[in-house]
Amino acid sequence: MSKQKKQFLPIALDITDKKILIIGGDEDAYKKLKILQRSTNLIEVIAPQIISWIKNSGVVYHEKQYSKEVLKDYFLIYSCVEDPAFVRQLMRDTKEAGVLLNVHDQPDFCEFVSPAIYKHSNISVAVSSNGEDVYESIRMRNQLKDYFENYQLQKQLIAN
Numbered sequence: 046m047s048k049q050k051k052q053f054l055p056i057a058l059d060i061t062d063k064k065i066l067i068i069g070g071d072e073d074a075y076k077k078l079k080i081l082q083r084s085t086n087l088i089e090v091i092a093p094q095i096i097s098w099i100k101n102s103g104v105v106y107h108e109k110q111y112s113k114e115v116l117k118d119y120f121l122i123y124s125c126v127e128d129p130a131f132v133r134q135l136m137r138d139t140k141e142a143g144v145l146l147n148v149h150d151q152p153d154f155c156e157f158v159s160p161a162i163y164k165h166s167n168i169s170v171a172v173s174s175n176g177e178d179v180y181e182s183i184r185m186r187n188q189l190k191d192y193f194e195n196y197q198l199q200k201q202l203i204a205n
């Protein structure tokens with residue numbers, strides 16, 4: 046029987062005073078950290094080895110193996126670990142703890158996916174392809190970004 050296609054709902058979550066955990070300490074984790082830092086400072090990283098870019102980014106980090114006891118302290122979990130056995134166990138742990146999981150670049154394992162975002166003050170434009178075509182999401186976000194930046198520029202020109 047063919048697998049049912051996933052459906053993702055685009056929403057905006059209240060993350061005020063809520064901590065987010067990134068599991069993994071390499072370049073992928075760093076990229077995810079930089080994206081999340083546009084929206085919050087309440088991010089922590091856990092991994093046995095953490096690159097210096099992460100350590101120097103002002104984030105709280107824990108240089109040790111992940112264990113499921115930590116999950117209760119966080120609102121969202123982003124995993125940037127590739128090991129499939131690790132991911133399978135993490136999916137069981139997050140389900141048990143009732144916390145939502147994103148697995149970097151692996152939509153089949155994601156309970157939520159990250160859209161491509163353009164943010165200007167209070168306005169956010171988020172583009173998602175239902176997890177199907179991230180490059181199209183990024184392309185469309187960039188076009189919308191150009192549109193909004195031109196729009197801002199035109200408004201300024203008219204005002205002056």
Ligand SMILES: C[C@@]1(CC(=O)O)c2cc3[nH]c(cc4nc(cc5[nH]c(cc(n2)[C@H]1CCC(=O)O)[C@@](C)(CC(=O)O)[C@@H]5CCC(=O)O)C(CC(=O)O)=C4CCC(=O)O)c(CCC(=O)O)c3CC(=O)O
Nearest residue numbers: 080149150151152158159160161173174175176178179182
């Ligand atoms: C499903 C999803 C799950 C998730 O990760 O949440 C997912 C999946 C995959 N990404 C892949 C590749 C890359 N993704 C990026 C970048 C971003 N990816 C993001 C989101 C998502 N990526 C979710 C879908 C969103 C939607 O619905 O459209 C963005 C928008 C947001 C963010 O990550 O926060 C962020 C841009 C941030 C920004 O520009 O602001 C780059 C570029 C880079 O990293 O520089 C590369 C190439 C380098 C690399 O390979 O890493 C591949 C392999 C594809 C292939 O090779 O064919 C898969 C797997 C697959 O498509 O099946």
Ligand SMILES: NC(=O)C1=CN([C@@H]2O[C@H](COP(=O)(O)OP(=O)(O)OC[C@H]3O[C@@H](n4cnc5c(N)ncnc54)[C@H](O)[C@@H]3O)[C@@H](O)[C@H]2O)C=CC1
Nearest residue numbers: 068069070071091092093094110111125126127128129130
């Ligand atoms: N069982 C398998 O098939 C495995 C395959 N791989 C393959 O190896 C390649 C890359 O391997 P790595 O760079 O070692 O990637 P990795 O995914 O093992 O590690 C990425 C990051 O996650 C961290 N990490 C690993 N285990 C962790 C844990 N238990 N708790 C918290 N953080 C943890 C690491 O410190 C690192 O910073 C990939 O292509 C992957 O597919 C890697 C591990 C196991």
